[in-house]
Amino acid sequence: MNSTKTGSVVVIGGGISGMLSALDLANSGFYVYLVEKGPSIGGVMAQLDKTFPTNDCAM
């Protein structure tokens, strides 16, 4: 291993996109730091009532 790169990734933003990006990275062999400025993750999607087309609860 003569690379100077680090096998970890910082994901900035804990909305739906950031969370899933972090999960994919962690599950494919990288150490992930998920950084969110608010007190909880979930972002805007967690505030939605239901989502098209199945009317599944967004949570």
Added chain:
Amino acid sequence: MPLKYVINPDVCLKLQKDKCGTCADVCPANAIDYTQTEETITLNAGSIVFSPGFKPFDPSRFDNYQYANYPNVVTSMEFERLLSASGPTHGHVMTMPKLPMKPKKKADKALAEKRKDPKKIAWFQCVGSRDMNKCDNAYCSSVCCMYAVKEAIIAKEHDPELEPYIFFMDMRTPGKEFEKYYQNAKEKHGINFVRARVHSVTEDRDTHDLNIRYADEMGQIVDDSFDMVVLSVGLEIPQETRDMAEKLGIDITDHGFCKTDSFEPVTSSRDGVYVSGVFNNPKDIPESVLDASAAASAAGDFLADVRGTMTKAEEKIEETNVIGDPPKIGVFVCDCGSNIAGVVDCPSLTEYAKELPYVEFATETLYACAQDTQDKMVETIKEKGLNRIVVAACTPKTHEPLFQESMVNAGLNKYLFEMTNIRNHNSWVHKNNPEIATEKAKDLVRMAVAKAALAQPLAEEKINVNDTVMVVGGGLAGLTAAKSLATQGYDTHIVEKKDVLGGEALKLYKTAQGEDVGEKMAALVADIEANEKITVHTNTTLEGVEGFVGNFKSKLVSGGNETELEHGVAVLATGAKCSEPTEYCFGDDDRIIKTLDLDKMLKEQDAKLDSVKTAVFIQCVGSREPNRPYCSRVCCTHSIDNAIELKKRNPETDVFILYRDIRTYGERELLYKEARELGVIFIRYEVDRKPEVKVEKDAVKITLIDHVLNQPVEIEADLLTLAAAIEPRKDERLANFFKVPLNDEGFFVEKHAKLGPAEFATDGVFVAGSGHYPKPVNEAATQGRAAASRALTLLAKKDSLFTSGTIATVDQEKCSQCGVCVSICPYNAPGFAADGRFAGTAEINPVLCKGCGLCVASCRSGALHLRGFDTNQIFSQIFALGEVV
């Protein structure tokens, strides 16, 4: 998420004035810590995924809508909370929602008395989007049309008497299944759609009803009254994100969105920084999910040679053998704070549990899921020698894996666990009857204990994963997926039926951002061909597939030669094609062409273009029609792009675009704006009054009713371009090979419309490109990368992929070989044993079995059993329910 409280330091009396402190006094878990302060942490990372999201547009500055002053003007985000069962009104839509639910101020109290259930609600579209007058957001926010339709439908479901009106400019529903949802909203749900930009809102001072004024399609001024107005606010990039982008050193557009290349759609201008979500252009949930996986793939490619260097291996704990030991059950009753204990008498439930058969130990916990409780659970299991665990708490859907992990940490097989839901099924629904709820909780615990006593340790079988990948389809999406998978070290085979790689993209001239598609594709194909990890099979068709996740065997046929490819995963990227128009005299005259023909002329700098004086484009040719009830998504942008190209070649050319709705979502809207500024004329037509085309010697004559003048207009064109629909390949054979579904139109159906857009419900099979739904270059590349990322997560688990323990098994001595289980299983898990003592009887493939129990119920010989839910366990639960204690 998680559903936990936090202190807002700006208003906390303790933090601000060192007064109060009540929360620390009352918190039973001692979770309050006032001493926490901001600290700076330095992280070393190989790459960054920047996914900062957006801010809903703040409409306070629009004086014509009076959002800041009228109590009945709300934003769509506020309305979303009104509809939500967890919102301030518990899902009850009422007027003046911005007032406190129990107002204290006198003026608010007087207002609150006028609260009512709204009977007429108006949605105003494009608030803070497509607007250069009142704000600087020239782009389309992409999501508001769909969410307004959704909110209107749900509001109408709450109150069937409600009259919802949606005021819009263009209805933009270009996503998968969106157009049908819009048409259903009109036809089945009775939502009213009005094409108008509302001029102003005034308020009735007494009732606080809202009067709105707008010009209808005929230019007539209309006044109407509503109980409530919902402003469909756009998505905006806040200043703070722009500042951060500057700190990160990445380029952004004038509107604050990240600048990316269409072929590398999640890569920022700086090496090692990748972007996803709305910051990478306005988008909805499925596209944000695709971006997420695509960014993971791109960040992973960048760090391919250090993959796996920082991950930690889990410590393996030896499993205790409990077979033959008498059950020693531990019961953990959770208070869930006051969620359960506020209704159910948890202490008496715990005492009751102690008296049940085989129960060795029972305890009450404040939060069974808390980390300290988990640690204690592990300790207790070891100390008391417990071999079965029952948790009476919330739902196993969210919490079972957590408790099972603790069991594994204590050396117990995770299937020796039983959970019963005394919250959702009990304390929440019976909160007015605490005594009965306590009795019910006892019943539930007694049943769970009865089942747990019969629980057996179950084995999970290891799935061997062949780490070769097969990509079907050598178009942009397939190539992008293959490139990423190969970069991260996996042998990848591309199967392409044509003799060249590149697919439909080879027919395109330029992307919406102006990149030369031919050049970019040539570079991509060269990369693919130079990659040692990639094997390209051109002129090759797929003639059969056997096996399952990790272990597929595909039959490839090329020029009569048959080869077998063994692979662990498959990416289906078979694309779509342009349909042949059946109207507008297509085929009668060579001046009437399809969009891709015009691309070809532009690519070749065809001299015929120089003589074009009047060019006309007709949109939605074959799309949004009864036999193709979907929007082809790419045509509006494509035609506008080509119209601009014609105008730029020769500004004297008259260019007309005849359309139904212009759907230039996101920053594509800027192209629409540019086209209008260049003098391209847009004329809208209704689907029941389509343009008429007549071929004459000197010109192609097009007649239609102008939507502004309401008069027929005649255009004599020397070039008519038809935006022909994109249609799927409807490859039922391929779908059958991998047991993946096609929708009514023939597009592949993904695992989940929102959260699984690049994979199939069939494990190990992924989807990318226009075979899923028509998409432009950047979105095809995104989905290609996303499919690669999803496949990578599976390939990376090579040594730790197991089947579930709770699957069906066959008692082969009892099997009568009737075959009902084989025919009834939706997952093809049962088959007939080929050889051995029980040849001809049923056997279950543990990899394919999802544990649904359908075969078990269908077996008349009683030969099938569902492990973990065996007949004796279910009966013991039922008998336990009947026991009167």
